[in-house]
Amino acid sequence: MDRKEKILIAASRVFRKYGLNKTKLSDIGRESGYNSSSLYYYFKNKDDLLQQMVLYDIEKIKKALKISLQDINNMKSGLKNYLMTRVEQMDIINRYEEMLQDSVMSPPLRKFFRKIEKELRIYENRLLENFILKCSKKHAKDATVITNLVLGVSMKLTVARMLDRYSLDRIEKMVDQTVKFLLRES
Numbered sequence: 001m002d003r004k005e006k007i008l009i010a011a012s013r014v015f016r017k018y019g020l021n022k023t024k025l026s027d028i029g030r031e032s033g034y035n036s037s038s039l040y041y042y043f044k045n046k047d048d049l050l051q052q053m054v055l056y057d058i059e060k061i062k063k064a065l066k067i068s069l070q071d072i073n074n075m076k077s078g079l080k081n082y083l084m085t086r087v088e089q090m091d092i093i094n095r096y097e098e099m100l101q102d103s104v105m106s107p108p109l110r111k112f113f114r115k116i117e118k119e120l121r122i123y124e125n126r127l128l129e130n131f132i133l134k135c136s137k138k139h140a141k142d143a144t145v146i147t148n149l150v151l152g153v154s155m156k157l158t159v160a161r162m163l164d165r166y167s168l169d170r171i172e173k174m175v176d177q178t179v180k181f182l183l184r185e186s
Helices: 001-016 025-032 038-044 047-068 073-098 107-135 139-160 168-182
Strands: none
Touching: 001 025, 001 038, 001 047, 001 073, 025 047, 038 047, 038 073, 038 139, 047 073, 047 107, 073 107, 073 139, 073 168, 107 139
């Protein structure tokens, strides 16, 4: 792990602890073990650090989602794996929601978050549609519909998990039922 990555990980802990508005670069420096002036070598300011932290985490999410479908040629297995991975990876997004919930964001920062959210949505749509097209000629015409349903279900399961309504075992059972329903014979 390089110095920049250590700072990003420390920043995540500090932002969660104090929130966006109360966090200072000196807090992040202290947590990372580097002085504040060395942070400016990597980041222009606190907003830049937050943006780079988000990009770092989004790349981790994308990689995990891509891996969840890698080397799988069975649609049921792939969709189950994808849904479970997505629910688990959304813990990262939930941390940001907690961190930013009482924060006042600048318009450029707000715009950045909207852009990242849109890019992730597009990435997921393409990833899932390509997987469906690769696995099943029969479901090719329904790839967009299946993709939207899978993403909708994953959002519901993510919220349920976040609110501690369902254990991971119960979510896995719901994923099984959902995939069976989506891919049932007509």
